[in-house]
Amino acid sequence: MASIKSANLISLQYPTHTEKRAERALSCSPFNISLLATMSDRSVELKSIASETGFKNAYTRSLISELAAENYLMWLIQVGVLRREVDGQGITDGFRLTPLGHKLVKKYSPKGSWSQPSVSDRFYNLINRWFRLPI
Numbered sequence: 001m002a003s004i005k006s007a008n009l010i011s012l013q014y015p016t017h018t019e020k021r022a023e024r025a026l027s028c029s030p031f032n033i034s035l036l037a038t039m040s041d042r043s044v045e046l047k048s049i050a051s052e053t054g055f056k057n058a059y060t061r062s063l064i065s066e067l068a069a070e071n072y073l074m075w076l077i078q079v080g081v082l083r084r085e086v087d088g089q090g091i092t093d094g095f096r097l098t099p100l101g102h103k104l105v106k107k108y109s110p111k112g113s114w115s116q117p118s119v120s121d122r123f124y125n126l127i128n129r130w131f132r133l134p135i
Contacts, residue, residue, distance in 0.1 A: 019104075025081065027114040029072050031059060031061075035060070036097060039096055039097045049073070050066035050070075051066065077095075
């Protein structure tokens with residue numbers, strides 16, 4: 001039992017470029033911090049994020065289609081912020097935070113939003129996302 005408690009206290013360290021890429025991806029995404037804060041407690045299904053439901057839940061800044069939402073979520077999986085929820089039968093349509101995602105939510109929750117991305121941040125994120133570059 002003591003080893004489990006001590007394992008929970010270990011803080012994961014990430015390379016600076018990994019955290020910066022994740023922060024850039026979040027700030028350029030259509031999602032509000034409230035979505036990721038909800039994901040820190042429980043899994044959120046795609047249908048709760050897309051379309052009018054996502055906008056009413058304050059998960060998105062504007063209305064986005066289910067396809068667009070899934071594409072952005074898949075990008076956030078690739079940069080290490082999210083993971084797909086898995087049940088006994090396989091992958092579900094739910095999403096949860098990774099340890100990196102939890103770290104970023106803790107960092108930005110007091111501020112209430114992600115930092116505003118610059119034009120170069122948007123361009124760099126677009127190129128990385130388009131070509132699925134690792135850095």
